[in-house]
Amino acid sequence: MAGKPWFEVHWERDGIGWVQEPLVKSFLIEGERDVAILDTGMGVGDFAGVVTSASSRAPLVVQTHGHWDHVGSSYAFDRILIHPSDTTDARFTGYASPRIGVTNLWRSMEWYSDNLGMTGPIREDEGMQYRFEMAMGDYLPIWLEQKSPESFHGRTDAYARPYFLTLDIDEAHAWAAAQGFAPSPISGQKLRVFHFWDPDGNAINIWTYPGAMPDLASYSR
Numbered sequence: 240m241a242g243k244p245w246f247e248v249h250w251e252r253d254g255i256g257w258v259q260e261p262l263v264k265s266f267l268i269e270g271e272r273d274v275a276i277l278d279t280g281m282g283v284g285d286f287a288g289v290v291t292s293a294s295s296r297a298p299l300v301v302q303t304h305g306h307w308d309h310v311g312s313s314y315a316f317d318r319i320l321i322h323p324s325d326t327t328d329a330r331f332t333g334y335a336s337p338r339i340g341v342t343n344l345w346r347s348m349e350w351y352s353d354n355l356g357m358t359g360p361i362r363e364d365e366g367m368q369y370r371f372e373m374a375m376g377d378y379l380p381i382w383l384e385q386k387s388p389e390s391f392h393g394r395t396d397a398y399a400r401p402y403f404l405t406l407d408i409d410e411a412h413a414w415a416a417a418q419g420f421a422p423s424p425i426s427g428q429k430l431r432v433f434h435f436w437d438p439d440g441n442a443i444n445i446w447t448y449p450g451a452m453p454d455l456a457s458y459s460r
Contacts, residue, residue, distance in 0.1 A: 246289045258289055261448065262430055263308050273299045282311025282402070283448075339401070340386035341439045347383050350438055354418065355403070357381065394440035397423065401443065408433070408447040415445070 250256035254269035258280065266277040267290070274296040280286050290298055300313055302321035313319050341347035351357045381401060405411040408431050415422040420435035422445075432446040 245284050246286070248289065248293045256293070258286070258293070265309075267294060269294055269296055273297045276300045276316070278303055278309040279312035279316070281308045286312035287315035338382040338384050339437075339441050340390050341383050341437075341441070342386070342388065342391060344383060344385040346438065351381070351383065354420075355443075391439065394436055395442045397434050397442055397444075402432075402446050403444065405445050405447050408445060411445050 245260060247259040248256060248267075249259060256267045257264045258267065260280050260283070263278070263280055265280050265286075266275075268275040268277070274290070274294040276290060276298055279300055279302075287298070298316055298318070300316045300319040302310055302313065302319065305321060310321075339347075408425060412422055412425055412433055415433070415435055422435045423433045425431050425433045430446065430448045432444055434442050434444045436442055
């Protein structure tokens with residue numbers, strides 16, 4: 240895939256087109272004022288910039304569902320529509336800086352710092368809610384948010400966000416196994432991914448893809 244751009248924009252006919260990524264596509268439908276964006280891809284590169292270059296109309300994101308490879312760049316847009324059934328899981332919100340619900344904030348801060356190299360905290364108090372920002376350098380931060388016990392019903396979906404990009408997924412997998420995280424086998428051929436869970440059962444996905452650039456990597460071991 241060397242030399243091939245990550246994004247390709249295609250217009251089928253006037254006002255209807257799509258943004259193609261290696262494994263997914265997001266559709267563009269232009270109206271008189273807005274351009275509807277059906278899904279926002281995998282979160283790689285400047286998806287919002289591609290949309291702005293492709294259409295001069297105001298972007299309105301319409302999510303078909305909440306899977307990671309359909310909402311990856313939604314955080315970059317101001318207007319987002321999604322069915323309520325895809326937002327009822329209060330343990331994870333990923334349409335801005337992602338928030339992960341945890342049972343014990345202090346324990347989780349230590350776990351994310353020790354195991355994923357995240358730094359923090361920056362605290363925000365919202366009434367009785369406490370949130371801490373855990374960041375990796377200049378990358379999009381993750382907020383840990385203490386939630387009530389009623390929010391927890393076992394492990395989250397294995398392929399739910401967040402995803403962390405690594406340049407050497409085999410090394411990352413060996414490290415996760417050595418830590419006793421019981422990582423899943425690495426799956427995929429071009430896009431390769433594995434997952435494990437934090438102490439509260441929140442999925443942590445590690446992935447890589449052909450042509451991944453060092454300046455995009457947000458996880459490495």
